[in-house]
Amino acid sequence: MTRVAKHRDATSRGGLNRARARWRRAAWTVLAAAVLWWILAGLDSLLEPLALLAVVLAGAASLVLPTGRPLAIRPRAIPGLTAYFVRASFLGGIDIARRALDPRLPIAPDFIEYRADLPHGPPLTLFMAVLSLLPGTLSVRLEGRLLTVHVLDRHSDPESALRDLEKRIHAAFEDPRQESGGDQ
């Protein structure tokens, strides 16, 4: 009896949490849609009825549509990851420009295999996308967790760069495999 009551209590609390998460998501959607409209068309245009209708409908749509799995990125990790990415991709550009313009064409292309330990979904996708912008690596193929990576210079140490990137992405996401299911 008490167990049933407790169970019911827990589910209703879970439902409340889910409803709150849904409304929060709708609020973020409205904000994002409004900002996007402002960026693309200006503030005057955002205040027109049609624009406001579109923004509100975007929020309503996110209330009606089924919620996907939440994106488990830690907001605090975003600035650090962005700074790392901008720096690394800038170095990647300088590296490739130097090689392309050097008369001796100093490249030694090769393929390496790399086993990523990141969970499938956004973390692994982000890993593959960013690694193509790092100096000298290009993601070619993914089989399970085994990545085929093309490296431009096999004498550089691409694996340690990949491991570093993987560690950073791993730290930026909450791993669903380790979560105890506290707030879901």
Add this chain to the structure above:
Amino acid sequence: MIANTLTVILILAGLVFFAAGTAGLLRFPDVYSRLHALTKADNVGLGLVILGLMLQAAGPADILKLLLIWVLVLAAGTTAAHMVAQRTWTHGEFESDR
């Protein structure tokens, strides 16, 4: 005046990267290496051009619009590079130079 000078410098630097990327496209021996040149060099080139243009922007909305363009091109570029590389891996090179 300073903003204009910086804009010119940044855009010229960006064009150097575009030129380097194109040089890589022409000089590198295979599809994969050429993809390296295109994605990475163009990403930095576009970043510098956009940074230069941001100094000429009329307001925050314009600056964010330029930033949005860079992010979208970046996402499209890296995805396209991966898809071309994967297709080349499974189907071989599109055309042989040799």
